[in-house]
Amino acid sequence: MSYANIGKTVRLNRILRDGKAVVFAFDHGFEHGPWDFTSETIDPRGLLKKIVDAGVDAVMLTPGLAYVTRDSWLGRTSLIVKVTGKTNLRPEDQKMLQSLIGTVEEAVSLGADAVAATVYWGSQYEDVMLSRWVSIKEEAERYGYPCLQLAYPRGPSIKNMYDVEVVKYGVRAAIEVGADLIKTYYTGSWDTFREVVKASSGIPVLMSGGAPRKSFMDFLRDVEDVMKAGAQGVVVGRNVFMHENPALAIRAVMKIVHEGLTAEEAFKTMQ
Numbered sequence: 535m536s537y538a539n540i541g542k543t544v545r546l547n548r549i550l551r552d553g554k555a556v557v558f559a560f561d562h563g564f565e566h567g568p569w570d571f572t573s574e575t576i577d578p579r580g581l582l583k584k585i586v587d588a589g590v591d592a593v594m595l596t597p598g599l600a601y602v603t604r605d606s607w608l609g610r611t612s613l614i615v616k617v618t619g620k621t622n623l624r625p626e627d628q629k630m631l632q633s634l635i636g637t638v639e640e641a642v643s644l645g646a647d648a649v650a651a652t653v654y655w656g657s658q659y660e661d662v663m664l665s666r667w668v669s670i671k672e673e674a675e676r677y678g679y680p681c682l683q684l685a686y687p688r689g690p691s692i693k694n695m696y697d698v699e700v701v702k703y704g705v706r707a708a709i710e711v712g713a714d715l716i717k718t719y720y721t722g723s724w725d726t727f728r729e730v731v732k733a734s735s736g737i738p739v740l741m742s743g744g745a746p747r748k749s750f751m752d753f754l755r756d757v758e759d760v761m762k763a764g765a766q767g768v769v770v771g772r773n774v775f776m777h778e779n780p781a782l783a784i785r786a787v788m789k790i791v792h793e794g795l796t797a798e799e800a801f802k803t804m805q
């Protein structure tokens with residue numbers, strides 16, 4: 535008898551504690567390289583401790599970084615293990631491919647509550663990433679682990695990866711292959727993101743933070759917009775860890791997501 539579906543519900547509820555979640559993404563050391571960090575943030579332990587102390591709902595880490603920073607998150611927040619990745623050192627054409635960098639079994643042994651994997655919808659390697667997704671999903675189901683898909687439209691025929699049409703398609707494709715949570719790009723307005731949410735047929739959609747905005751207030755406004763559009767939260771990295779006070783920044787994001795504050799009200803709490 536498999537009780538895995540109970541386990542999946544337990545784990546999803548730990549991440550979406552009130553149906554919403556603020557997840558801190560910190561796989562950038564792999565995806566972008568150490569140059570995303572300052573002399574301050576290059577030490578992942580100290581930064582993660584500040585973020586966890588601020589009460590974030592989950593952290594998304596590669597298996598190795600989850601191990602190295604275990605004292606910062608263990609028993610204090612949910613862990614999502616990202617099991618795919620690519621470095622920025624690869625040849626240009628290989629950057630449209632996410633490789634396997636971990637396993638569901640490693641996520642289980644780390645005590646994670648979910649696994650995350652990227653599919654670049656539209657990539658010349660879509661087929662490869664899809665096969666990997668199916669295997670990850672199959673193993674995760676056996677362990678009762680929810681799968682977060684980073685559903686990123688990205689490939690030779692994708693003119694604008696933030697365009698609502700391709701973002702919507704990526705979300706619909708993600709649910710068709712069984713994503714339990716979806717992380718995707720902000721489409722620039724709440725009404726276009728509303729269309730993206732509708733395309734998910736009720737599977738929770740979380741906004742991917744994306745490149746740092748001109749101002750932190752701009753980012754908070756985007757968070758407010760996606761929540762108004764029906765998103766169930768955000769998965770954010772750079773807009774928080776590149777802020778001068780990451781703990782204050784993530785707290786402001788949580789006030790919008792969990793308490794329904796406006797961007798302006800949340801920004802005021804940072805003063």
Ligand SMILES: O=P(O)(O)OC[C@H]1O[C@](O)(COP(=O)(O)O)[C@@H](O)[C@@H]1O
Binds near residue numbers: 561
């Ligand atoms: O869009 P890019 O440059 O590939 O960045 C990918 C990064 O964005 C994320 O998906 C979310 O982080 P950000 O909030 O910094 O965009 C990370 O998990 C990942 O490392």
